Amino acid sequence: MTDxxxxxxxxxxxxxxxxxxQYDGxxxxxDIKIKNRHQHHTVESQTAPTKDQIITFLQTAKPSTQVIIAFGAFLGFRFKVMSDLRVSDFPEMRVTEDGKIIFEKMPTRIKVTMT
Structure with missing residues (x-):
């Protein structure tokens, strides 16, 4: 099986x-011993991206994906939190008549509620 x-x-x-x-008596x-049973290979080889890699990701991504990358990389948001965000969670954000988004304060507040 280990193959x-x-x-x-x-x-x-x-x-x-x-x-x-044991339940059946x-x-x-x-004893059956399995080497490296506590090592998870998927997590073991992962590393945090460097600043240059994040910049490359941001430059090549679509605008909606750029927001997700920025929230994850710079704010430490988890995907569950990001998927539950609404426009109302940004109390200092305003949308102008011509569709531009303006933040009254930078950095802005984000209201996150945990469910």
Whole structure:
């Protein structure tokens, strides 16, 4: 199984099988050891983007994506918070007649409610 799945996934399967066997009154005579079972390869290889990488992302992204990148990179917002934001959550923001967005104060306040 370790050829096809990550060690942590195999460990989860092993744990569920052991629990079922224990429930049925059976116990394994030998311990099964899985190397690197606590290492998650998807998280292990991730790094925070550098300033230059963030600038590159912002320059090549669409305006709506630029907002999401900026909120995540500079404000530390999580995607759940960003998906729940509404225009009313920006009390110092005004939209002019010609469609321009103006903030009365910079940096501006953002009202975030946790559900």
């Amino acid at each position: 096809k799945l990550a060690e942590s996934s195999v460990a989860n399967y092993l744990s569920s099988v052991k629990n079922r066997l 059976l116990r394994l005579a030998r």
